Amino acid sequence: MQGAILVLSGPSGAGKSTIINHASPNIGEYYFSISTTTRQPREGEEHGVDYYFVTHEEFEEGIKAGDFLEYATVHGNYYGTSLKPVNEALAQGKLVIFDIDVQGHRLVRAKMGDYVTSAFITPPTLKELEKRLYARATDDTSIIERRIENAKEEINAIGEFDFVIINDVIEEASSQFTTIANAARLKQNREELEKMVLHWRN
């Protein structure tokens, strides 16, 4: 496999997109994996940009057809990653960046561990997370509260990640992310490198 994988997880509101956008000029060519979901688009969200929005039936057909690298149910909605575009980007030697939850991270690592680097991104405090979620103001209070409960649950998995980025000062978080992305890229061709070296023994 020519490419490499960088998994980002962390609470909604941690600033994952902001960090990626900020670091974007410094991390070379990458493919940002767009998730597929059955949840309703929020205001301003676009199909094919933020998510692929599909129906419950379409998603379940995809599951049956083996189209998903990973998927999970969160608050009654499906979220998943289609294999096809990921495999295409990897075949082109690109760094593929995933923004998925801790369940998704586990599955991707189990399937493609040799090529995976992962980082858990989080705001410095719970107060700051709450502030950011309320400031975003795209969601109802009940949804925000659910996100906060979810965040408290997700951080239990922090030890499973290669790196932790505390997004307090964006310049610092973005610089750390750049270092991690550059290291992640070194895992491309890992299998070929190992084969080449192991070939000596004989």
Next chain:
Amino acid sequence: MQGAILVLSGPSGAGKSTIINHASPNIGEYYFSISTTTRQPREGEEHGVDYYFVTHEEFEEGIKAGDFLEYATVHGNYYGTSLKPVNEALAQGKLVIFDIDVQGHRLVRAKMGDYVTSAFITPPTLKELEKRLYARATDDTSIIERRIENAKEEINAIGEFDFVIINDVIEEASSQFTTIANAARLKQNREELEKMVLHWRN
């Protein structure tokens, strides 16, 4: 723990020291862990620079006193890493670089896994390794042959390492090493970061 650990393994003759020296100006402050050994110094090797050279008895007293982070026997000689200087460097927030064998890597990872990044460094081919070992001309043919057999054995552990560096073109290997060292440094304070974040839940 303030510091972080970077373990380098790979056959004698892979060029580990050359890579570290070449990358040295770009990787910030680090402490290079000096191993302790019972083997005879080679010509030009200095006590306290290349190794701490001690007697068999001194080494075994150290084992009994729990002075070693890791140690192993290779071809009848002891090789080990003293805990004290490593802990001091880590307490000062330094990146500690180890040049140890694959057995040592396993032990360090088992004890300090959260802070460890590791890379296996190897020449591109067995022919090239042989060429380099003979060109060095500091060892007898029998020792070189033993090193080559050892290399064939050690590469079986390549899959245990976070990264693989093929040292073919030194500039390239050194640049990859720099990226890895910078990423390794991000693991400092890992435990504190996790505690800080996990503290939210309550």
